[in-house]
Structure formats: C-alpha cells, structure tokens
Amino acid sequence: QITLKESGPTLVKPTQTLTLTCTFSGFSLSTSGVGVGWIRQPPGKALEWLALIYWDDGNSYSPSLKSRLTITKDTSKNQVVLTMTNMAPVDTGTYYCAHLRIVGVPGAYYFDYWGQGTVVTVSS
C-alpha cells in the first residue's frame, strides 16, 4: 500500500525559505518508472505542479518557479525534500506530494497516490 505524507512549517515569513518533506512508504524511489512530484493549491484555486524527481535522480521544475525550487531525495529514508526560496504571500496554499507512475511506451504519466497535503501560510 502506497502512502505519502507531507511535513513542514505551517507559517513562514516573507523572504524566508520553505522546506517541505514528503515521507513515503509502499514503494522505492530507486525503482524504474517511479517519481515523486510536488503540487500546490492556493485557497480556492486550481492545482499547480511545482517539481518532480525521478528514480534515476533526474528532476524537472515548473519554468515559472525554477529559480526558487530545489528537489532532492533520500532513498534510504524514503523521503523527498522540496525547498522554495524567497517565499511571498502568493505562495500561501496547500502543498501536496504525489507518487508518479510511468506506464507503457509511450509512457502514460500520472500521479496515482497523493499525500493529504500540508497548509503553508506566508505572512509576517
């Protein structure tokens, strides 16, 4: 059974750096065809993909946020960490991590398991 859980601060001040940890179980991030992504959702708004890390250490970022994001993984701890620098009030929202599955050729890419989300508020 795959589960994911996000953790991190609930409140950060403007200009600070946010560090979020996704702790997962039920899969290994060293298995081919697997990744973990971060997606956020401002209050009352749509989902926005932020970053992804693959089983082979490859990664990808949202172009609009690339300069502020870093995603890393610790396979031994079953964790993925996202850091976002220079936080601003517009970054307030719920942050989700999710398991990416790649199936077939050409691969179907989709997030099939999600964490419950963690709410982050940016305010002084």
Place this chain on the structure above:
Amino acid sequence: EIVLTQSPGTLSLSPGERATLSCRASQSVSSSYVAWYQQKPGQAPRLLIYGASSRATGIPDRFSGSGSGTDFTLTISGLEPEDFAVYYCHQYGSSPLFTFGPGTKVDIK
C-alpha cells in the same frame, strides 16, 4: 507552453443525470499523457482516468474518458451523491512538464 481549458466552469446537475466535462489543450497532446482527477473539499485529488480513457484502480465504471489531439472528455454516466466535486484534467509532456486545467465544479442542481 500547453494551456488546458476546462468547460464549463460549473455544471449544475441532479443525481442520476449524465455529466460531460470538457478539457481542451492549446496544442495537440498525446492521449497517453492525459489524466483526470476528482477533488472534494478538504481532500487531496484522486486519480480517476489515465491515458485519456483508462480507469484507475477502484474507479466505478460510470466514469469514462475519451478524446484525442486537443479535445478530451470526462463523462459520468449517472451522477451519484458522492460525485459532486471538482474535476481537473492534467497533461504531461511539454514545458511545463505537467499542467492542470482550471477545474470544473459539478454541483447539485
């Protein structure tokens, strides 16, 4: 950059009715790369459909997906009370690597 547009923004229907949700991409997308998610208030999104038409594990067969190119559709053949939620389409492939649509809210008429 691929942009996904969903219509309508809100769909007001009664239980038992058929819901047809549209997702249009600004340029052609491989069907393999299109997915649909359901989100209820206070909950994480739930995968419904992947590869444009394959139901995820445990998803009832009243949910179906179709489409190709730039136009994709999610159909709910007969709305159950638990189906009233927001639905997002999603694509993988172009920069940005993943894109979500703005969502369609299905509410009770």
